[in-house]
Amino acid sequence: MRRLQLLLAVAVFMSATHWMTLRARANDAAGVKVEMSTEQAQPREVEDSTQKAIVRDYTAAWKAMEAALASNQDAGLAAQFSGNALQLLQDRVQQQKKSGLRTRFVDHGHKLSAIFYSPEGSAMELHDTAQLEIETLDGSKVHHSQPVTLHYVALMTTAEDRWKVRLLQGVPNF
Amino acid sequence: MRKLLLGVVMIAMCWFAAYAAHAAELQPPAHAVAGAGFDIKTSGSGSDTLILIGPASALKREVALGEPVSIAGDEARAAGRYLAILSSGGDSTSKEFFVSSGQASDLVFLARPSRVATAQKGAISGVAFVFDEYKNLVLAPTPVKFALSVEGHAPVLRTVTAREGVAWTHMDSTSNQGAAQFVASLPQGGSDASIRRVVQQVAAEACNLRMKAQPQGNAILVETEPIKDCSGNPVPDGTIVTFTETDASGISTVDARIKKDVARAELPASHSATINVASGVVLGNEIHWGGGQ
DSSP, X not given: OHHHHHHHHHHHHHHHHHHHHHHHHHHOGGGOOEEEEOTTOEESOOOHHHHHHHHHHHHHHHHHHHHHHHHTOOTTTTTTBOHHHHHHHHHHHHXXXXXXXXXXXXXXXEEEEEEEEOTTSSEEXXXXXXXXXXXXXXXXXXXXXXXXXXXXXXXXXXXXXSEEEEEEEEESOO | OHHHHHHHHHHHHHHHHHHHHHOOEEEOOSSEETTSOEEEEEESXXXXXXXXXXXXXXXXXXXXXXXXXXXXXXXXXXXXXXXXXXXXXXXXXXXXXXXXXXXXXXXXXXXXXXXXXXXXXTOEEEEXXXXXXXXXXXXXXXXXXXXXXXXXSOOEEEEEEEBTTEEEEEEOOOSSOEEXXXXXXXXXXXXXXXXXXXXXXXXXXXXXXXXEEEEETTEEXXXXXXXXXXXXXXXXXXXXXXXXXXXXXXXXXXXXXXXXXXXXXXXXXXXXXXXXXXETTEEEEEEEESSXX
């Protein structure tokens, strides 16, 4: 009987620890890690400074998106997204709010590959392979939780002082 | 005892059969297109809550199991990954699927530069992103037509197949100056998408720059022939032409602007001098003054 109690206690402790770790990582905005390769970029070669800026701003965009979809607050999106990407995310946040849903991410990182860099240097198309755990919540109840590898086509364009995500479209594969 | 066990097993099997009959399953569409709407088939009996998460949507509705759930075109305009979840009590089942973009019907066109010299190799670049009517990037190969033309001359045409939603080209500026119309359009699918940009083509550097000199009072008057580029376009008024006179007393330089196709200047009189003319990186003829030309 004591062994059973001990086993139960260990199981409860491990579950709680795992749950708290997931929560902490979900709330940790600094957890988004982006690696970028530029070998496939055409027709222009990506400059080192541009690569750093893209990594910085794409990371910030994912942080903003994950925060917005977890909290159903879209105020932080406009700083990192523009055009149709911004509109779609704002629509998603509004619908989540209306339905009482939220989406929580645990972000295990992104492998970003530039495939197109415009000749004049104002637009870049990228492929992103993202490792994520996505939880769909209805109120506080987790309806669905799944580790996934997702593929995105992203289009980034220059804005005032940064690159903004203008399009983020999920695709089955590249 | 055996009968009791058999009874328990029978009850368990019946319960499992009833559970399996009630168990809800989802079957999302195999091919869904943005804005077209689709059905999600369900199996089982009773009712459940369907949650549909998409790039721009988060729907939640009660559905009758065993009947298809219709998602209207307006509810799935965005291409991308969708997740359908059926939830009942503590159980849930889910399926992911992808909605693809529709037919190409819109373009975003970037053209550079806005001003360029005539007859320059690959000086004009055009980039076209291909979208469907709901602003989804069309990833399927799509031909895009680029046309560069100056009024009164035949356009230069090029068709490029967009890959991953983007087509680009480099084109030579034409040999005629003027406002060139740079147009990107979708030649297929009945779309009238056509985006126009203006690239101002101006005369290039002077070509065959030549001058003559003649005495004028106590000075030497130098004057160029009409200055044109290598395609015969007059170099714009206001362009600087530099005349340089070198003699025993030193060097005299005069910068003159082109006015009505020619540039002229007065240089100090000299018994023996060498006079040069240049415009930008182009050097013209040389005159030896006083010792015979």
